[in-house]
Amino acid sequence: MPPARPRRTSRGPLSYRPEPGSIPTQPGVYRFRDPRGRVIYVGKAKNLRARLSSYFQDIGNLHQRTATMVTTAASVEWTVVNTEVEALQLEYSWIKEYAPRFNVKYRDDKSYPWLAVTVGEEFPRVMVGRGAKRKGTRYFGPYSHAWAIRETVDILLRVFPMRSCSNGVFKRSSQIGRPCLLGYIDKCSAPCVGNVSAEQHREIVEDFCEFMAGRTRPFTRRIEQEMYAASDALDFEKAARLRDDLGAMERALEKQAVVLGDGADADVIALAEDPLEVAVQIFYVRGGRIRGQRGWVADRVDEGGTDKLVEDFLLQLYAGDPESIPREILVPAMPPDPATFEQLLGDLRGAKVEIRVPQRGDKKTLQETVARNAGQALVLHKTKRASDLTTRNRALEEIQEALELDEVPLRIECYDISNLQGTEVVASMVVFEDGLARKGEYRRFVIKGVDGQNDVASMHEVITRRFRRLLDEQARSEVKPGDETSGPMLVDPETGRPRKFAYAPGLVVVDGGPPQVAAAQRALDELGIDDIAVCGLAKRLEEVWLPGQEDPVILARSSEGLYLLQRLRDEAHRFAITHHRSRRSKTMVDSLLDDIPGLGEVRRKTLLKHFGSLKKLRAASVEEIAQVPGIGTRTATAIKDSVAAAAETRKTVSVNTATGEIDEG
Numbered sequence: 001m002p003p004a005r006p007r008r009t010s011r012g013p014l015s016y017r018p019e020p021g022s023i024p025t026q027p028g029v030y031r032f033r034d035p036r037g038r039v040i041y042v043g044k045a046k047n048l049r050a051r052l053s054s055y056f057q058d059i060g061n062l063h064q065r066t067a068t069m070v071t072t073a074a075s076v077e078w079t080v081v082n083t084e085v086e087a088l089q090l091e092y093s094w095i096k097e098y099a100p101r102f103n104v105k106y107r108d109d110k111s112y113p114w115l116a117v118t119v120g121e122e123f124p125r126v127m128v129g130r131g132a133k134r135k136g137t138r139y140f141g142p143y144s145h146a147w148a149i150r151e152t153v154d155i156l157l158r159v160f161p162m163r164s165c166s167n168g169v170f171k172r173s174s175q176i177g178r179p180c181l182l183g184y185i186d187k188c189s190a191p192c193v194g195n196v197s198a199e200q201h202r203e204i205v206e207d208f209c210e211f212m213a214g215r216t217r218p219f220t221r222r223i224e225q226e227m228y229a230a231s232d233a234l235d236f237e238k239a240a241r242l243r244d245d246l247g248a249m250e251r252a253l254e255k256q257a258v259v260l261g262d263g264a265d266a267d268v269i270a271l272a273e274d275p276l277e278v279a280v281q282i283f284y285v286r287g288g289r290i291r292g293q294r295g296w297v298a299d300r301v302d303e304g305g306t307d308k309l310v311e312d313f314l315l316q317l318y319a320g321d322p323e324s325i326p327r328e329i330l331v332p333a334m335p336p337d338p339a340t341f342e343q344l345l346g347d348l349r350g351a352k353v354e355i356r357v358p359q360r361g362d363k364k365t366l367q368e369t370v371a372r373n374a375g376q377a378l379v380l381h382k383t384k385r386a387s388d389l390t391t392r393n394r395a396l397e398e399i400q401e402a403l404e405l406d407e408v409p410l411r412i413e414c415y416d417i418s419n420l421q422g423t424e425v426v427a428s429m430v431v432f433e434d435g436l437a438r439k440g441e442y443r444r445f446v447i448k449g450v451d452g453q454n455d456v457a458s459m460h461e462v463i464t465r466r467f468r469r470l471l472d473e474q475a476r477s478e479v480k481p482g483d484e485t486s487g488p489m490l491v492d493p494e495t496g497r498p499r500k501f502a503y504a505p506g507l508v509v510v511d512g513g514p515p516q517v518a519a520a521q522r523a524l525d526e527l528g529i530d531d532i533a534v535c536g537l538a539k540r541l542e543e544v545w546l547p548g549q550e551d552p553v554i555l556a557r558s559s560e561g562l563y564l565l566q567r568l569r570d571e572a573h574r575f576a577i578t579h580h581r582s583r584r585s586k587t588m589v590d591s592l593l594d595d596i597p598g599l600g601e602v603r604r605k606t607l608l609k610h611f612g613s614l615k616k617l618r619a620a621s622v623e624e625i626a627q628v629p630g631i632g633t634r635t636a637t638a639i640k641d642s643v644a645a646a647a648e649t650r651k652t653v654s655v656n657t658a659t660g661e662i663d664e665g
C-alpha cells in the first residue's frame with residue numbers, strides 16, 4: 001500500500017491538488033491535513049481518483065461544510081487497500097486514532113448505566129455502573145435508569161443468588177467467617193465463606209447471564225417443573241419457595257414488554273436530523289424484548305445524506321465492540337454499500353448479520369417509536385447546547401481580539417506549577433480544543449532542574465521541555481528533500497499512535513503574572529519559536545498579562561473569553577494538584593515506614609503496591625496488613641502503630657492551627 005502524496009501549502013485547495021493521473025483508481029482511504037500536519041478529515045472511496053477529484057472543483061459548487069474543510073486543509077494523502085471491507089476497517093481505525101474535527105463524531109447525549117458481570121474474576125459479581133467497557137466483564141444494556149435495573153437485579157438475586165458485594169465486603173466476610181446480610185436472606189450463595197464452591201457459584205452466574213441475555217423460557221419451564229414435582233412429593237415448603245422464585249422471574253420480565261413476536265435479536269436505529277446536527281436513538285431488542293436504550297448526538301460536518309450518517313454511525317458503534325453486534329440491524333436508510341457492511345460486521349461477529357429497512361408490521365412500528373425518541377432527544381439537546389456552541393465561538397473570538405492574535409486559537413495549552421514548600425515540584429499541561437477539554441492530551445511533568453520553591457524557574461523548565469519535544473517531533477515529521485511521497489510523520493511508525501507532543505498550540509496560557517509569562521516567553525525565544533502566542537492569568541484580579549507589556553489586558557468580568565481562560569487555569573491547577581497529592585502520599589508513606597525495624601526497601605514497595613495509598617493503609621487492620629507477603633503480625637502491629645501515631649500528630653497540628661496555636665507535639 002503506497003503512502004500518500006502530500007501537497008503542503010495554505011493558498012487554497014488548488015495549491016495542493018494532486019497531479020492529474022497521480023491518484024490511483026483502486027479502493028482506499030484518504031486523509032486531509034491542515035498546515036500544521038494535523039489530520040482534519042478521513043474518508044474512504046471505492047475509486048480514490050473519482051472521490052478526491054470531487055473535492056477540487058469550483059468552491060462555489062461544494063457544500064458549505066465541505067468547502068470549509070478543503071480550504072482549511074493544506075495537503076491530502078491516501079492509502080490503497082485491496083477490498084472495500086479493508087477500506088472500512090482502516091477508515092474506522094484512523095477516525096478513532098486521529099479524531100478528525102471534520103468527521104462526524106457521535107457522542108452520548110447522557111451517561112447510561114450498564115449491568116455488568118465481572119466474569120473474569122474467580123467469584124464474579126453483578127453490579128450497575130457507567131462509563132467505558134472493561135475487559136473481563138460482560139455487559140447488559142445500557143438502560144435508561146439505574147434504579148430500574150437495580151430493582152430488577154434485586155428481584156433476580158432471589159432466583160440467581162450470585163455475589164453482588166464489593167471486593168472489600170467480600171474480603172472482610174472471608175476473614176471473619178460470616179457472610180453479609182444478603183447471605184443470610186438468601187440473596188447470595190455466600191461463596192465468601194465457602195457455602196458454595198467457585199465452580200458452583202460460576203454456574204449460578206452463567207444462568208443469570210443466560211437469563212439477562214433473553215433466554216428466559218428454559219429457566220421458567222425448569223422452575224415450573226421443579227415446583228410441581230415438589231408439590232407432588234408433598235414438599236410444600238420447597239414448592240412455595242419455587243413458586244416465589246417463579247413470581248420473581250415474571251415480575252422481572254414484566255418490566256421488559258414483548259415488542260417483536262418472533263423473538264428477534266435486533267438493534268433498532270432511528271435518526272432525527274437538521275442542517276447542523278443529528279440525533280441517533282437505538283433500542284436493543286433481545287428475545288423480542290427491549291433490553292436497553294441509548295442515544296447519541298453529533299454535529300453534521302459534511303454534505304452526506306441519511307445513508308452516509310447511518311454508515312458512519314454503524315462503523316463507530318460496532319467496529320470497536322464486535323460482541324455487541326446482533327443478528328439483525330434495522331435502520332432508517334441503507335448505507336451506501338450494504339453488502340460490504342454486512343460482510344464486515346459478519347466477519348467481526350463470526351456469524352451472518354443482516355441490515356435492512358423495516359417496511360411494515362411490528363418492526364416498522366417499533367422503529368417509528370425509536371424515531372420519536374430521537375426527535376425528542378434532538379430538541380432537548382438543542383435546547384441545552386444551542387447557547388454552548390455560540391458561547392464557545394464567542395469566547396475564542398474574544399481571546400483572539402483581546403490578545404491581537406492572527407488566528408482564532410483553536411488549540412490552547414495551559415500550564416501550572418504545584419509544590420509543597422519547594423518539595424515534590426510538579427507541573428501540569430492541559431489542552432482545550434475548540435473550547436472543550438481534550439483530556440487525552442493532558443500531560444504531567446516532574447520538575448528536576450530547580451532547587452527549592454521557584455515557580456518562575458519551574459515554568460521556564462516545563463515550557464522548555466514541552467517545546468523542545470515539539471521541535472524534535474517536527475524534525476522527525478518533515479518531508480525529506482527529494483522524497484515527495486513521504487508524508488508528515490506525526491504518527492509513531494512503531495506504535496501507530498500520534499506522537500505525544502507533535503501538535504503546536506495556537507496559544508500558551510500560564511498560571512501567573514509577568515514573571516511567569518516572561519519565563520515562558522524566554523523559553524520559547526531560546527528555542528527559536530516565534531509563532532506561538534503566550535499570556536498569563538493572574539489570580540488576584542484575573543488580569544491577562546502579555547510578554548513585555550507593563551499593563552495587563554483587562555477583560556470584562558462577564559466576558560466569555562475570560563471565563564474560558566479561567567476554566568483553563570482552574571483545570572490546570574486541579575490536574576497539577578492531583579498529581580502532586582499522589583506523589584506526596586507516596587513520599588509520606590515512605591517517611592512513615594523508614595524507621596520501622598525489619599521493614600526494608602523491598603517490603604516497603606510490596607506494602608505500597610498492595611494498598612496503593614496512605615489512606616488505605618491507615619484504614620487497614622493489623623490482620624489485613626499481616627496478609628501482605630513478607631509482613632508478619634509483629635511488623636504489621638508496628639506499621640499500624642506508626643501510621644496511627646502520625647495521624648494523631650497531624651490531627652493535633654490541624655486542631656491547634658485552627659485556634660492560632662501551632663503545637664507539633
